[in-house]
Amino acid sequence: MTEVFVANVDEIADRERRVVAEGNLEIGVFRLGDEFFAWESNCPHMGGPVCQGKVMNRVNEVLDDDKKSRGFEFVEADVHIVCPWHGYEFNLRTGMHPGEPSTRLTGFETVVRDGAVYVRV
Numbered sequence: 818m819t820e821v822f823v824a825n826v827d828e829i830a831d832r833e834r835r836v837v838a839e840g841n842l843e844i845g846v847f848r849l850g851d852e853f854f855a856w857e858s859n860c861p862h863m864g865g866p867v868c869q870g871k872v873m874n875r876v877n878e879v880l881d882d883d884k885k886s887r888g889f890e891f892v893e894a895d896v897h898i899v900c901p902w903h904g905y906e907f908n909l910r911t912g913m914h915p916g917e918p919s920t921r922l923t924g925f926e927t928v929v930r931d932g933a934v935y936v937r938v
């Protein structure tokens with residue numbers, strides 16, 4: 818296993834990322850609060866560069882008792898990455914597609930040591 822330097826912790830703001838390359842792999846390392854999550858930038862849909870996508874909260878449609886739409890809301894607890902090719906979304910903490918949990922990103926372990934972030938490949 819190889820440990821790849823990503824960045825100093827203070828160089829990655831909350832909800833920001835760094836994308837690093839190691840061999841044939843491209844890996845996106847995302848910060849959420851004090852935690853870091855690393856995913857291969859290879860979308861399970863058609864191989865798009867998913868880690869280059871937009872980071873946004875999950876959107877939830879609000880329905881009334883008659884199942885009529887009352888608009889949309891952002892879900893603060895669920896932060897997603899949106900693949901730039903066709904818009905598939907994945908939870909940044911779990912790597913899972915919200916509608917099909919078996920469709921998921923390939924993850925890597927992250928390590929924070931001496932003020933720096935590393936990913937284990």
Ligand code: FES
Pocket residue numbers: 860861862863864865866867900901902903904905
């Ligand atoms: S390749 Fe990512 S949504 Fe199609």
